[in-house]
Amino acid sequence: MTFEQFALDPRIAAGVTDAGYTIPTPIQQKAIPVALQGRDVLGLAQTGTGKTAAFVLPILQRLLQGSLRQVRALILAPTRELAEQIHEMTAGLGRHTRVRSAAIYGGVGKGSQLAALERGAEIVVACPGRLLDLLSERSIDLSHVEVLVLDEADRMCDMGFLPDVRRILKVLPTRRQTLFFAATMPAEIRELADDILHDPVTVQIGLLAPVKTVSHALYPVPESLKKELLYATLEQTPTGRVLIFTRTKYRARNLARDLAKRSYHVAALQGNMSQNQRQAALNGFRDGKYDILVATDVAARGIDVLEITHVINFDMPDTVDAYTHRIGRTGRAELTGEAFTFAVQADEPMVREIEKALGTRIERRWLAGFDYGRFAPERAFQAERPVQPRHTLPPVARPAAPPRAREGSGPYTARRPSRRRRP
Numbered sequence: 001m002t003f004e005q006f007a008l009d010p011r012i013a014a015g016v017t018d019a020g021y022t023i024p025t026p027i028q029q030k031a032i033p034v035a036l037q038g039r040d041v042l043g044l045a046q047t048g049t050g051k052t053a054a055f056v057l058p059i060l061q062r063l064l065q066g067s068l069r070q071v072r073a074l075i076l077a078p079t080r081e082l083a084e085q086i087h088e089m090t091a092g093l094g095r096h097t098r099v100r101s102a103a104i105y106g107g108v109g110k111g112s113q114l115a116a117l118e119r120g121a122e123i124v125v126a127c128p129g130r131l132l133d134l135l136s137e138r139s140i141d142l143s144h145v146e147v148l149v150l151d152e153a154d155r156m157c158d159m160g161f162l163p164d165v166r167r168i169l170k171v172l173p174t175r176r177q178t179l180f181f182a183a184t185m186p187a188e189i190r191e192l193a194d195d196i197l198h199d200p201v202t203v204q205i206g207l208l209a210p211v212k213t214v215s216h217a218l219y220p221v222p223e224s225l226k227k228e229l230l231y232a233t234l235e236q237t238p239t240g241r242v243l244i245f246t247r248t249k250y251r252a253r254n255l256a257r258d259l260a261k262r263s264y265h266v267a268a269l270q271g272n273m274s275q276n277q278r279q280a281a282l283n284g285f286r287d288g289k290y291d292i293l294v295a296t297d298v299a300a301r302g303i304d305v306l307e308i309t310h311v312i313n314f315d316m317p318d319t320v321d322a323y324t325h326r327i328g329r330t331g332r333a334e335l336t337g338e339a340f341t342f343a344v345q346a347d348e349p350m351v352r353e354i355e356k357a358l359g360t361r362i363e364r365r366w367l368a369g370f371d372y373g374r375f376a377p378e379r380a381f382q383a384e385r386p387v388q389p390r391h392t393l394p395p396v397a398r399p400a401a402p403p404r405a406r407e408g409s410g411p412y413t414a415r416r417p418s419r420r421r422r423p
Helices: 010-018 026-036 051-063 080-093 111-119 128-136 153-158 162-170 187-196 223-236 249-261 275-287 320-327 345-358
Strands: 041-045 073-076 101-104 123-126 147-150 177-182 201-205 214-220 241-245 266-269 292-295 308-313 337-343
Touching: 010 051, 010 080, 026 041, 026 051, 026 177, 026 201, 041 051, 051 073, 051 080, 051 147, 051 177, 073 080, 080 101, 080 123, 080 275, 101 111, 101 128, 111 128, 123 128, 128 162, 153 162, 153 177, 153 187, 153 320, 162 187, 177 187, 214 345, 223 249, 223 337, 249 266, 249 292, 266 275, 275 292, 308 320, 320 337, 320 345, 337 345
Parallel strands: 041 177, 041 201, 073 123, 073 147, 101 123, 147 177, 214 337, 241 292, 241 308, 266 292, 308 337
Antiparallel strands: none
């Protein structure tokens, strides 16, 4: 199947070609035809499956007919990074049309956002908090909205945005198309979907498990050796771009600083940074200025970089859903990737929960030549519990590393050549 079979307007098809899209992902194949018909959609899919284009393309197609320069499509996202990513994709895919998009989120001044609304935007991509601010000031008119999208609705619930979302729903026209996307369906999200969707078509792609193009490995290690194990792993592993997750903002900042001292091109992405700093770090990672990004869970929402070959969980995530979202940053758009998780003994209960979701035991590994001292990694997490496999993860070939990232400037940029080995 190709994008030509969707019979998109030639101007939109040109944007698809410019973006380099050729073959739709499974969720795009299932969701786009239904959305083009004007039906409500309940999309259940992991991050990294291509769902953004699955709702942006039908919206663009719809908006080519009818009035311009008024808000006709509203896309709600849980974080400013994700909102900015969706906005950029909307602008790219619609570059040959007259449809305009505006991104609305907190952490920055309102001036440029208000100016974008005054110039006229048919699509608004917004985080709930800032959108409610503008609504209270009567700075935005949502009375003409024809399409509502809730992206990563489960994450909005996790972040406490559900009351804000319900307040926004009250000011929207009841007669509209609603596209609802989530990776998981807790009770609150199921209730919300039931309330706002009318006779929806359900599109489900691999719910409750990371994408199958990612291989998983567990590295048992004591807390005191985590950082040294990370250094050794980066030295021994041929990689492209690497995304490292930490549990806290403090650790993300310090780990990025320590990696920079070891001559890596690295940036941090965490909540204490200003929006400009976070955008600079994200853009630098996407453009190749940095080849390592150290991030916290919330700050990393919206990272859409196809060249990520490895995700490393420096700290174990708190929930299975968080693991799913982290791992979904690699192996995107049918590409392959690897996920490494550093696990201390206290992480064993979460390891079992993740394995239950995967339906298979995660491979245990220990790094050859690394000095673990008295710790015996081959003996860690050995108490087996039966796991009923729901699917088998395929073997994944290690991707070739891209050309060495160019040097640049920034808070954690190293100016010496990277010491990481390449294939």
